[in-house]
Amino acid sequence: MVLPSSGTVNARIRNRTVAIDREAALALSVPDVSSISYSGRGKHGHITLEFEPAAVQKTLSAIFEGATLRSSELIPRLDLASPAGGMLRALGEAIGAGMHDARLRSEKSMALLGEAVLRLVFLNFPHGLSNRAQPHLTDATSRQIMKAVDFMRANMHQPLTLSEVADATGIGVRSLQYGFRRFRNTTPLAYLREIRLEAVQAELASPLNLLPIKDVALKWGFTHMGHFAARYRAAYGETPSETARLGRAEAKADRSK
Known part of the structure; x- marks a missing residue:
């Protein structure tokens, strides 16, 4: 998947030319592409997201029972003007930031974001299974x-x-x-974020902790420090640095005994 940030992308897909700018994303299967080029007035930029076929198939099967990649066949041009398109752009930018900045990279977050992109696309953009009813939902106990x-x-x-x-x-x-x-x-992802925040709080509060706040946050899957700090304060009524400072003070008190 290609999301241009500036300039245009031109691709030849199954003998058809598809051109997009930053108002759209390009979904493609590599074997179907005979050529692809990028252009712009002096500059161009884009984010490219690559997904393993097995990961795509797993997500697709979770939504449409018995579906195959070939039967899904996404329309190449994904309009980003819709609410779902805006979310797709935001997810793409978050993944792009994680790929280009090692300080923000987290295997946990990248896996979750990748699955979120696939689910968003299959549930909100036209493809070969769009008119197919989803399988009956079994109530969870x-x-x-x-x-x-x-x-x-x-x-x-x-x-x-x-x-x-x-x-x-x-x-x-x-x-x-x-x-x-x-x-x-709540949602499963919100709950997962909650228990990971608990893990961060416990580690920062521990007198034994020697890691910087950013390293602890990344360890538990938080890549955006601004969002992490806001969620942490909302959950615990104090900043991560305040928790860490109290933990260090407790460690110092223990050593002076």
């Missing part, structure tokens, strides 16, 4: 949601995706989302 919670807590240091949590729980992704809404009054 409270026991299954608790199993999902236990799995997330045991593996929150891993780059978890919704599909992996759903597979471990034995239900579909949509059922997982509805179950969290019903029994936890």
Whole structure:
């Protein structure tokens, strides 16, 4: 997938020329592309997102039972003027920032963002399965949601995706989302973010912690320090630096005893 930030992108896909500017994204399968070029008045810029076929197939199957990549066949030009398009652009920019800045790169966040892009595209943009009804949703039980919670807590240091949590729980992704809404009054991703914030808070408050705040945040999957700090303060009523300062003070007091 290519998202231009300036200039234009021209691609030859199955003997058809597709041209896009920053108002659209280009979705393509590499074997179908015979040529691609970039142009602009003195400059051009773009973000390119690459997805492994297995990851795309897994996400697609979670939405449309028995679907294949060939049957999905996305329309190459994805309009970014819609609300879903605006979200796609924001996700692409977040992934692009993580790819180009090692300080922001987090395997956890990249995996979650990648799955979010795929789900957003398949649920909101035209493709070969757009008119196909989604499979019947099986209601998740409270026991299954608790199993999902236990799995997330045991593996929150891993780059978890919704599909992996759903597979471990034995239900579909949509059922997982509805179950969290019903029994936890939140979404799976919001809950995962919450328990990762708890992990950050515990580590920063520990007298044994020697890592800088940014390193602790990245360790638990937070790549945007501004958003992280705002969420942390909203959750705990203090800044991460205040928590870390209290932890260091406790460590100093322990050493002076």
